[in-house]
Amino acid sequence: MPSDSPELTPPPGAVRPMRPSAALDTLAELEVAHEELRVAEEEVRVQQEQIEALLNRYEAERRWRNHLSGLVPVALAHTDGAGKLVDANQELAVLLQVPLPRLAGKPLSVYLQPEDVPPFRSAIRILATGAADRQRLRVTLRARQHGAARAELFGFPDAAAGQTSETRLQWVLLPVTEEPSRSARSGPGSADALGLATALAELSRLPMADDDRQRLLSRMAVLVQSAVPAxxxxxxxxxxxxxxxxxxxxxxxxxxxxxxxxxxxxxxxxxxxxxxxxxxxxxxxxxxxxxxxxxxxxxxxxxxxxxxxxxxxxxxxxxxxxxxxxxxxFAGESRRIAELVTAAVSGVLQSVAERESLRTLAANLEKALTSRATIDQAKGVLMARLGIDADEAFARLVALSNRLNVKLRDLAQLVVDGHAAEVIDAARQ
CATH class of the missing domain: 3.30.450.340 (Beta-Lactamase)
Structure with missing residues (x-):
């Protein structure tokens, strides 16, 4: 009898057995596809984290604005494009004799005398549409406990992009006293208080408006000069x-x-x-x-x-x-105002530094993910060409990287760019 059995021919319709080399190629392709899917999932996760970071940064900016408004010795508020209060500081709550938590969502017009409501709504339209960058009204406030009080109401657009539900307007309220002399009033004079409030409001927006540190410092210097008397x-x-x-x-x-x-x-x-x-x-x-x-x-x-x-x-x-x-x-009120705006400058610079740190971290992460994706693709190429597993492919890349003193990601990029044969030959030498 012959020592070798004759090769059996599979019947028609039967699945032919796969050659070992073809099986390895298929496994390598599956491995590469799996790696690509994993990298795609990783990219989605990173994008989700970036969106979450943006939302957190927006929330941090909002909290920082509220922190700054708490430093201002005058009443400050933000409304939406319909005039509803989005946030306010404690000075406004004191002026209106209303607990601060109860102000949110209330129309600012409900605290004005009826005859002041139409001019106030007109000012909202002008500011929200960008027709003017400032509005000034003399109004009578309807305080809860102590009756009516006269005040000057200054409005500024937070963004002049057309009136929408997202529009935000800034308001500064300064009580008006019958005695015109400054000595009869407590706190900063009207011009000083308005300058301080406006400067702090502008400082709180600078991190979102300018990423150039040199220009940012110059703009802050201008705002400090405008706020500090003399x-x-x-x-x-x-x-x-x-x-x-x-x-x-x-x-x-x-x-x-x-x-x-x-x-x-x-x-x-x-x-x-x-x-x-x-x-x-x-x-x-x-x-x-x-x-x-x-x-x-x-x-x-x-x-x-x-x-x-x-x-x-x-x-x-x-x-x-x-x-x-x-x-x-520089004594008394001038020094106090200067200290307030300097505290705001410190906060803004810290906020900018934190943003720059986050951007650097995000850039490094993106670079690392890109490098990892390239390395994974190079591993797949070597697995398909050499019939080795993922660990062995990675080990060969690392060994060659160390021997040639070439960064691993650069070596992997050569493989992905079509120079796999040269890399394999170099590894064999």
């Missing part, structure tokens, strides 16, 4: 004055005095950063605390200086420098 120039230094990370200013005067302090290696900015305390200078040319700086001040018009440290986590991370041409300017 200020003629403002600069913002982020980092140590010895080696600042970023600088922003509103004028050449501020830039020149910052440069003189850097040249002298001393000055109000240096001391405020080093001590973490607010520093006030009534007459800079006559001040003897900085002997190297004094001879350089001959051409500077600055007399008063208010240097306020920017703090983050209890540490000084920069300085807001407020300058004035008159001596003895």
């Amino acid at each position: 200020a003629t120039a403002v600069s913002i230094t982020v980092g140590s004055p010895l080696d600042p990370q970023q600088l922003g200013s509103d004028s050449l005067v501020a830039q020149e005095l910052d440069g003189l302090q850097l040249q002298a290696g001393q000055g109000p900015c240096w001391d405020a950063h080093a001590t973490g305390a607010v520093l006030t200078v009534d007459d800079l040319p006559a001040d003897e605390r900085w002997p190297r700086l004094r001879p350089l001040l001959a051409s500077s018009p600055v007399r008063s200086v208010l240097a306020l440290p920017l703090r983050e986590g209890g540490e000084s991370v920069g300085v807001v420098n407020v300058y004035a041409a008159e001596p003895g300017t």
Whole structure:
């Protein structure tokens, strides 16, 4: 009898057995398809996380605006395009004698006298459609307990994109007293309070409006200068004055005095950063605390200086420098307002830093996912060509990467781009 049995021919219609090489090819293709499906699922998950991060960031921005509005010594509110209160600060609740939680969702017009409602609605339409960037009304508030109270109502558009349910408008209410003199009023004067409230409202929007740090600092310097009474120039230094990370200013005067302090290696900015305390200078040319700086001040018009440290986590991370041409300017109300806007600047910069950190993290994650997808595709190519499993394919890529001193993702990209044969040959050498 012959030693080998004759090869049996399968009957018609029967499934022919698959050759071992074809089976390996099919398994490799399935493995690659599985890896591609897993990568696609990973990308969907990342997109979902990014959407969630955007929603969380929006919520953080909203909370930050509410935090800022709580610092303002005047009544602040946001309404939608129909005039319903979206949020408000405690000052408004006190002015209306209504608990703060009960204000949300109420039309602001219900707290106005009937004759003031039509002008208020007209102001809403003008602001929401972008026809004007400010509206000013004299209204009578219907306070719950103490009767009517006169007030000035200032409105600003949060976004002039046509009136919709998503439209947000900002409102500032300033009580009107019968006595016109400032000494008869408590708190900041009308112009000072409005400037402060407007500056804080604008500062709270800056992270969403501008990603350029240099331009952002310059815009903040302008807002600080507009808020602090008697200020003629403002600069913002982020980092140590010895080696600042970023600088922003509103004028050449501020830039020149910052440069003189850097040249002298001393000055109000240096001391405020080093001590973490607010520093006030009534007459800079006559001040003897900085002997190297004094001879350089001959051409500077600055007399008063208010240097306020920017703090983050209890540490000084920069300085807001407020300058004035008159001596003895920064005391009392001016200093208090400057401290409030500096606190807002610190918060905005921290918010920007957190956003930049999140963006860097997202970019690194996206790069890592892209690299991993490329490596997985390269593994699939090697599995199909060499008949090896996924672990062996990855091990060969790692070994060749180490031997050639080439990054694994770059080596994998060569395989995916059609250079698998060259890579396999190099691995065999």
